[in-house]
Amino acid sequence: MRSRSATLETAILGLLADSPLHGYELRKRLNLLLGSFRALSYGSLYPCLRSLAARGLIEGQESPKLPPHALRAKRSRIVYHLTADGKEYLQDELSTSGPAAWEDENFDVRFALFGLTDVETRIQILEGRRSRLTERLELARESSHGSRRLDEYTSELQRHGLEQVEREVRWLDSLITIERDRRRARSTARDEDRPGTDVKEQG
Amino acid sequence: MRSRSATLETAILGLLADSPLHGYELRKRLNLLLGSFRALSYGSLYPCLRSLAARGLIEGQESPKLPPHALRAKRSRIVYHLTADGKEYLQDELSTSGPAAWEDENFDVRFALFGLTDVETRIQILEGRRSRLTERLELARESSHGSRRLDEYTSELQRHGLEQVEREVRWLDSLITIERDRRRARSTARDEDRPGTDVKEQG
DNA sequence: GTTAGCATGTAAGGAGTTACATGATTTT
């Protein structure tokens, strides 16, 4: 039991939170959301949907044929929607901000679902991701000038990889700034007379 | 049979082509070569080494204790080196330039081993990778303005992803230029009187 | 009439990981 990937499950629940969908359509949106260049296979998707349904987080109802005025009848499809339990479960997931949220496997999905996440959690995830990446940069730099020098092509690959990571850090910086502004705007709107006192700067 | 990943196998053979190594040390170099941020597990490495040895591509000999004048005795380790078959196999692999060489899973390893690859193959792989990436960019662009507009965060994620891909294309462009210069230098050195006629420009 | 797209599903397999098991040596 529990063999389904948390990442995929979260992505599915996140999409279904927006609107009910059937598997085939869900896959297309998932491919956009995940940004993965290879499409998710049905062999992953359908068993995952069944598992979610079995756990009562989503519920599927067959819609055999569209009403006669609709042009395309198609094969009967199973439209899934979130249950109350599913909504609760998703909200719980989206309010957590531990390492699980900012590691490589999950960050993209969590970010794509920022629309359903509160500002505070968004900032925590972005900052967590940022420090994860800078940690990597430091590790890579000390290992590169510490140990023996690499082959020409290997080191070029390394250099390019680090450059991409640096760029991602700058991207995160700009996002963090935006989210902090949003938080400030929110708190200023809440109590207009006092200036924001809990806005901390880092590094 | 044949359950081992071609990517990992190639990486191992490539490193062993440079110098014989034992598993533990091999893993460290593999982590540099693969540039993967999570270290390769022993659970992957050792079975792969056994499989390569069983197929006669590498051969391991136990070096129980270092000679008495060496400081560190350590536990006995198995130092692997390429066999004649292994060298041949690796050369065959490194001279192929099909899609298998430029897809995501393999490109990094193939690039890191460019030092053992001839100029012509290097250029083919770089060009193959480049057209693979531009193909993706076109697909993503047409799908983004064709279908319905996305959530703010999803589209920002998409935008950033495409920017990274664009950057990689420019990186490839500069590498292709360098390799073409090398090829030109080689052919000019071979027959000095004739100017290079087989240097084709693309798009 | 055949290809392409819509729609759902299963079984087998591939490529890795984590957790476990063992043990020597070096550093703190």
Next chain:
DNA sequence: AAAATCATGTAACTCCTTACATGCTAAC
């Protein structure tokens, strides 16, 4: 004496893909 690093290995499990199986509808 404890902890870190060196060194090799196995079993179970995870998460995904490919290939297969089915069938309907739309377009060429």
